[in-house]
Amino acid sequence: MAQSVIAGLDELRDELGEFYRDLHRHPELSLQETRTAGLLAGRLRDAGCDEVAEGVGGTGVVGVLRNGTGPVVMLRADFDALPVEEKTGLPYASTARATDQDGREVPVMHACGHDMHAACLVGAATLFARAREAWAGTLLLVFQPAEELGVGARGMIDDGLFERFEKPEIVLGQHVGPLPAGFVAYGKGPVMAAADSLEVTLYGRGGHGSRPESTVDPVLMAANVVTRLQGVVAREVPPSEAAVVTVGRLQAGTKDNIIPDTAELGINIRSYTPRTRDLVRAAIERIVRAEAAASGAEREPDVRWHGATPALVSEPEATGSVIAALTEHFGETRIQPLPPVNASEDVGVFGDELQVPTVFWFWGGLEAEPTITAFLEGRADQLPGNHSPFFAPVVEPTLSTGVEALVIAATHCLAGLRP
Incomplete structure (x- = not known):
């Protein structure tokens, strides 16, 4: 045939x-x-x-x-x-x-x-x-x-x-x-793998770089988020499972002596099972919101999930x-x-x-x-x-x-x- x-x-x-x-x-x-x-x-x-x-x-x-x-x-x-x-x-x-x-x-x-x-x-x-x-x-x-x-x-x-x-x-x-x-x-x-993408906007309070005490620095906030996210797979996903968390975009500011109002992150995750997928998604949201709170942000971050592929x-x-x-x-x-x-x-x-x-x-x-x-x-x-x-x-x-x-x-x- x-x-x-x-x-x-x-x-x-x-x-x-x-x-x-x-x-x-x-x-x-x-x-x-x-x-x-x-x-x-x-x-x-x-x-x-x-x-x-x-x-x-x-x-x-x-x-x-x-x-x-x-x-x-x-x-x-x-x-x-x-x-x-x-x-x-x-x-x-x-x-x-x-x-x-x-x-x-x-x-x-x-x-x-x-x-x-x-x-x-x-x-x-x-x-x-x-x-x-x-x-x-x-x-x-x-x-x-x-x-x-x-x-x-x-x-x-x-x-x-x-x-x-x-x-x-x-x-x-x-x-x-x-x-x-x-x-x-x-x-x-x-x-x-399943693929999920999200866009995060962190809200700070901008100001002059010479007076950081008058600001809430979203760049530092974003840097801490990026660092902390690396622990999701290493410390929260079981070794028998596989997952990847990538911060592929981090954008903030216009000039070296200006602390901006916002910072944006583009994050992508890969996983193979619904359990791991849900675990990683929840961990990312928890870290983003907790870091904003720890930094004294006066506004909750925006977290926008998009492009989900099972x-x-x-x-x-x-x-x-x-x-x-x-x-x-x-x-x-x-x-x-x-x-x-x-x-x-x-x-x-x-x-x-x-x-x-x-x-x-x-x-x-x-x-x-x-x-x-x-x-x-x-x-x-x-x-x-x-x-x-x-x-x-x-x-x-x-x-x-x-x-x-x-x-x-x-x-x-x-x-x-x-x-």
Whole structure:
């Protein structure tokens, strides 16, 4: 079944490679992916999808392939880019610039590989549409915007994704990363962390730097908060659990001899279980408010949570079943287990919404031989990873591997091998 679908990849490969390079050359920021969305919708229509919809959840695109009686399987790819200036030197490197949500002009790059994700799903959709005699069931093809903001999946659901289209029995997704091209990696259970962000404004009382006794210094207050937050993971999270607390932004003041009225902090946390997530969130709020009180602040701090993404759980039984099919296709040496990743992904929101399994895997995008050598020599941290200005997957075998993985996983589920 799967091999009959994959058989058409050879004649599609060059065209798909050019499509990928075009996407890479013309990246678009989250919720601004209008050109990309139009191209994706056009490809789905050209492939012969039974239904194609644009503008789902803002700029999302949905295609449906209906082919008789059988399971409904959802394949998802994201397609937004990042405010990063590309430094790969590739002939198809991005030189794009755009205005971000804060009104700033920024460079734009597909630094996380979402262009590869989208191209692979277009390839899989095209192959399935051309080989309808080889499978039965329904494929829900979801191209999701705004993954980098953690709002794209929820936006599509709130816009009626599962009311307007068939409800899937399983959600399949994949992510390219700094692994050897041609290899697939996986985990079972929590595979990517929950992410929560908050903005904190601390209120002091400003004044002249020569008269600190007449002020309540929010800079000192902020510094104490930053220092104290480092103890949350070290002293409050059990050693058997994992969590990260990062203060990525601290802004205050305009001049060295002026104590300002306010200080602002941008804080991000990562966790894998609801218990640890709640513990860390509560600890941060407690520390922020306690430090303000200890400093004599005359006004409570503002704490604004935003951008919450739950932990991505690759359902163990379903994952084992799909990985067995991928192993049979690619061979054992190209399938590797992977520990949990501290980065986050909102694809799990789809499965959580319907209470159906999500299966998620990673595949490699870097030149195989030097990447394997770097891992063996303990230099993996020196490889260009996702969000790096130097990250760009080699087109092949990355593209073919991603297409084949989607086809193998989908046909396995369409064949009725339920988790």
